[in-house]
Amino acid sequence: MRETFTQVTYLVASVLFILGLRSLTKPDTARQGMHYAAIGMFLAIVGTLVQHEIVRYDWIIGGLILGTIIGIPLGTQVPMTAMPQRIAISHMFGALAATLVGIAEYWLHGAELGTAKMAAVGFEVLFGALTITGSFMAFGKLQEIITGRAVTYKGQNTVNITLFGITVLMFIYLIVHPENAIVFYSMIALALMIGVFMVLPIGGADMPVVISLLNSYAGLASAATGFAIGNNVLIIAGALDGASGFILSIVMSKAMNRSFQNVIFGAFGAAPTVSTKTASGLSVRSISAEDAAIQLAYAKLVIIVPGYGMAVAQAQHQVRELAELIEKKGGEVKYAIHPVAGRMPGHMNVLLAEANVPYDRLYDMEEINGEFERADVALVIGANDVVNPAARNDTSSPIYGMPILNADKAQNVIVLKRSMNPGFAGIENELFYNDKTSLLFGDAKASLSKLVAEMKTV
Amino acid sequence: MNVTGFMQLYVFILAAFVGYQIITRVPPLLHTPLMSATNAISAISLVGSLVAAGSDRGTVSTVLGFVAVTAATINMVGGFVITDRMLKMFRREVTPVRETPKIAPNAAEAVKAATPKVAEDAKASGAP
Numbered sequence: 001m002r003e004t005f006t007q008v009t010y011l012v013a014s015v016l017f018i019l020g021l022r023s024l025t026k027p028d029t030a031r032q033g034m035h036y037a038a039i040g041m042f043l044a045i046v047g048t049l050v051q052h053e054i055v056r057y058d059w060i061i062g063g064l065i066l067g068t069i070i071g072i073p074l075g076t077q078v079p080m081t082a083m084p085q086r087i088a089i090s091h092m093f094g095a096l097a098a099t100l101v102g103i104a105e106y107w108l109h110g111a112e113l114g115t116a117k118m119a120a121v122g123f124e125v126l127f128g129a130l131t132i133t134g135s136f137m138a139f140g141k142l143q144e145i146i147t148g149r150a151v152t153y154k155g156q157n158t159v160n161i162t163l164f165g166i167t168v169l170m171f172i173y174l175i176v177h178p179e180n181a182i183v184f185y186s187m188i189a190l191a192l193m194i195g196v197f198m199v200l201p202i203g204g205a206d207m208p209v210v211i212s213l214l215n216s217y218a219g220l221a222s223a224a225t226g227f228a229i230g231n232n233v234l235i236i237a238g239a240l241d242g243a244s245g246f247i248l249s250i251v252m253s254k255a256m257n258r259s260f261q262n263v264i265f266g267a268f269g270a271a272p273t274v275s276t277k278t279a280s281g282l283s284v285r286s287i288s289a290e291d292a293a294i295q296l297a298y299a300k301l302v303i304i305v306p307g308y309g310m311a312v313a314q315a316q317h318q319v320r321e322l323a324e325l326i327e328k329k330g331g332e333v334k335y336a337i338h339p340v341a342g343r344m345p346g347h348m349n350v351l352l353a354e355a356n357v358p359y360d361r362l363y364d365m366e367e368i369n370g371e372f373e374r375a376d377v378a379l380v381i382g383a384n385d386v387v388n389p390a391a392r393n394d395t396s397s398p399i400y401g402m403p404i405l406n407a408d409k410a411q412n413v414i415v416l417k418r419s420m421n422p423g424f425a426g427i428e429n430e431l432f433y434n435d436k437t438s439l440l441f442g443d444a445k446a447s448l449s450k451l452v453a454e455m456k457t458v
Numbered sequence: 459m460n461v462t463g464f465m466q467l468y469v470f471i472l473a474a475f476v477g478y479q480i481i482t483r484v485p486p487l488l489h490t491p492l493m494s495a496t497n498a499i500s501a502i503s504l505v506g507s508l509v510a511a512g513s514d515r516g517t518v519s520t521v522l523g524f525v526a527v528t529a530a531t532i533n534m535v536g537g538f539v540i541t542d543r544m545l546k547m548f549r550r551e552v553t554p555v556r557e558t559p560k561i562a563p564n565a566a567e568a569v570k571a572a573t574p575k576v577a578e579d580a581k582a583s584g585a586p
Contacts, residue, residue, distance in 0.1 A: 010505075017499050018476060024492050025483045031545040034495055038538045041502060048505045054512035059524040063511060067531020074532065075539025083490060086540070090497045090533050097530040101506040104522040108515055116463045215493055222500045227466050229506050235466055236473040241500040243477030244492060251486070339486055346489025350544055358551035364486050 002050055009047025010233040016040030017237055021244075027359055044233055080354045081311055084344040085142035088211055091218045092135035098221040099128030103188070105228050111179035118178040120227035122171045122187070128221040129188045133195030135214050141199070142207060142343065150203040160197050167191055208252045208344050216245025248345045255339035255365075257391070257402030287438035289447065292414050293454030296322075297329045299376035303368065305336045305407050306348055309382020309418070310444050316355035318448035319381065323357070325455040331376075335361055336368040336405050338386040369406045378410035380431075382417075382444050388429040413437040416447045491544045498537025504530035 016036045023033020048054070078086045102124040106113070113121060140146040170187040174180065202210055223238025225231075296302060304323065310316060323333040335357065341348035349362055363371075372378060380387055387407040390397040407413055408431050415432060417439055431437055440447050484492050507530050511523025 013502070017502075018480070020499065021477070021484075021492075021495065022480050024488050024495060025480065025485070027485075027488060027545075027548045028550075030488060030491065030548070031542060034498075034538065034541050034545065037495070037499060041499070041534060041538070044502060044505055045508070048508050049512075051509070053509055055514045056512055056520075059511045059520050060508055060527060063507070063524045063527030064531050067528040068535050070528070071532040071535030071537075072539065074536035075543065078540065080544070083494075087490075087493055087497065090494075090537060093529040093533045094497060094500050094503065097501075097503045097507050097526040097533075100522040100526040100529075101503065101510050104510040104519045104526075107518050107522070116460070211493075215496065219496065219500055222503045223470055225503050225506050227463075227470075229509065230462065230466070231505060232466070232469050234502055234505060235470050237499050237502040239470050239473035240477040240481075241496040243474050244481045244496040247478065247481050248489060248493065251489075337486070344490060345493060346486055346491070349487045350490045350547070353544070353547040353549075356549075359487055359548045360550055362487060 002052060006047040006051055009043040010231070013040035013044035013047075014233050014236045016043075017233075017240065021240060080350050081314070082143075083347060083350060084207060084211060084342075085139045087344060088135050088139040088142060088214065091211070091214045092132050092139065094218045095128045095131035095135065095221050098218070098225045099125050099132060099188070101225050102128060102228060106181075106184055110181065113178050115175055115178075117228060119175050120224050122174050122184075124221055124224035124228055125184075125188050126167065126171060126191050127217050127224065129191035130195035130198065131214050131217040131221060133192045134199045134210075134217070135195075137196055137199035138207060138210050138214060141202075148203065150206075151200045156197075156201055160194070163190060163194050163197065167194060206256070208340055208342075208347075209249055209256065209258065211344050212245050212249035212252050214245070216242050216249060219243070219245055251339060252345055255403060257399055284432055285438045287414065287440050289440060289450035289454050292438070292440050293451050293458055295377055295412060295414065296326055296331070296379070296451070297455060297458040299326065299331045301332045301334070301371070301375045302326050302377045302379055303334050303336050303372060303375045303407070303410065305338075305378060305380045305383050305387055305405055306352065307338075307341055307381060307383025307386065308343065309384075311342060311348070311351050311382075313382065313444035315381070315445040315448050316351050316357075318445055318452060320352075320355045320357050321452050322448055322455065323361075325452060329455075329458070333361065334363055334368060334371070336365070336372075336378075336407075337362050338365055338383070338405055339403075341383065341386060365403060365405055372406045372409040375410040376412060378407040378413045380407055380413065380415040381448070384429055387431055389431055390429070394430075407431065408434060408437075411436065415439045416444050417441060418443060487548070488545075491541050491548075494537055494541045494544065497533055498541055501530045501534035501537055504534060 017040055020033045020037025020040070023029040054060070074086065102121045105121050137146070141148045167187055167190045170183050170190070174183055174187065199210060219238050219241025221238070223235050223242060226234030226238055304319060306316070306319065310319065326333050335352060337348050339345070342351065349359070352362060353359055385399055385402070387405050388399060389404070389408050391399045391402040391404045394400055413431065413434065413436055415437060419441065432439060481492065504527060507523055507526035510519050511527050514520065
């Protein structure tokens with residue numbers, strides 16, 4: 001009877017999880033759907049706690065309380081700009097839970113696990129362990145505890161591939177000889193090292209791919225836990241998580257112009273070759289805030305291209321204020337969001353939503369690219385590579401082939417920029433030297449405040 | 459591999475397929491909440507942790523289970539809370555306040571003028 005109840009709660013939870021994720025296909029239904037998913041989670045926990053197997057509750061209650069005390073501030077206090085590192089650290093917690101359950105299983109059963117179970121437990125701790133350290137490294141880089149630059153050395157790939165090869169061999173050996181505990185714990189130690197070495201050579205700008213990939217790994221570790229302890233709801237949730245991370249990493253790698261093989265083998269941190277094209281002989285046109293404000297005031301359609309620079313300057317509220325003033329003057333404002341704007345998938349949308357920009361003003365690259373020709377002004381704020389026409393027409397450029405926002409097709413382009421330093425990839429941007437482009441130099445937030453002030457007087 | 463193992467594989471493959479179908483339809487707009495949502499959902503590994511912590515099979519299992527319960531609970535609580543916090547911020551455009559004074563000088567007419575717009579928005583949101 002109890003067993004039936006438990007299984008029913010798992011079944012209901014699985015359905016609610018799937019419905020919850022399905023609700024995320026539309027912003028209007030998303031919130032409610034996730035409430036259902038939370039109910040599913042609650043049911044599954046109740047279903048587990050009534051099982052015969054569970055005989056003592058002291059440690060369980062302790063863990064639940066401690067986890068809640070830590071979890072609530074992680075949910076309510078973390079600012080939206082810190083979302084990438086927040087997600088990275090939660091991958092670590094998820095992988096930690098999966099790995100520890102795997103170790104507990106092995107500790108209890110060891111040699112009696114049998115081939116199939118051993119394969120599941122091995123997979124679980126392998127993916128779990130490398131996600132623990134990998135996510136922690138990603139967190140450290142994003143939080144700037146450790147250098148955000150790519151750390152590379154000679155023979156790095158050889159070292160990594162060798163490490164990985166040894167670990168896989170150990171895994172295979174364990175499936176045949178599950179009784180060898182030394183190999184089991186050594187495999188975990190090596191997997192922990194792989195996690196560190198895997199993320200070390202990756203620069204801050206490539207983090208969206210890494211976070212997505214680690215999301216996938218954490219999901220696979222959860223699914224493997226399900227195989228190891230024979231629990232379907234874990235398998236389903238893990239598969240959903242794994243699929244999600246996998247898809248997001250493909251989306252991100254496409255948008256960053258990296259091949260999927262690059263992503264799978266983790267060799268995506270290689271320093272991009274700096275384009276030989278220099279800006280010598282070209283000149284830029286700078287513009288005053290006053291003139292820029294006049295252009296914006298008389299524009300019928302303004303497309304704003306926000307980049308990470310805007311988020312760093314915390315200028316999203318000024319952007320919204322400026323947009324409202326343009327609308328007051330009778331213009332229309334749309335936001336063009338590149339898939340890699342920000343530091344994780346969809347990050348820019350969240351930052352703008354937080355600044356009260358209605359989401360129906362936010363347009364994906366495919367939706368908006370056809371509209372730039374119609375735009376009187378494209379206002380580029382702290383974005384660089386995602387509007388670089390070299391991606392379209394310069395085959396020698398390292399970003400050639402990367403999908404970009406067609407800001408250069410607009411009638412006029414105003415670029416808010418701190419200085420003439422090139423973007424993170426070190427590539428010159430010919431958009432800045434275009435005849436119809438004018439640059440407004442200065443800190444994004446200060447420039448926007450000036451624009452807002454000028455707009456009020458126009 | 460026994461029958462149970464194969465059944466589990468079926469479940470995994472079908473779930474991955476369903477996940478793929480659903481998640482490819484999530485718009486980039488919601489990719490960050492998607493990530494925190496899958497994170498919260500995968501905290502279901504709490505179920506395994508609870509068994510390890512509460513089945514009294516020796517100190518090692520209990521302590522490992524306790525840490526696992528803590529880690530999974532952090533993700534569950536933090537994940538659902540932050541997802542909800544984000545999704546709460548995504549709102550459609552409400553009737554533009556700036557136009558109401560021009561269209562209608564008094565509040566009652568402003569509301570009347572604004573109503574069809576809201577209805578249209580609602581209809582548009584219902585359409586696929």
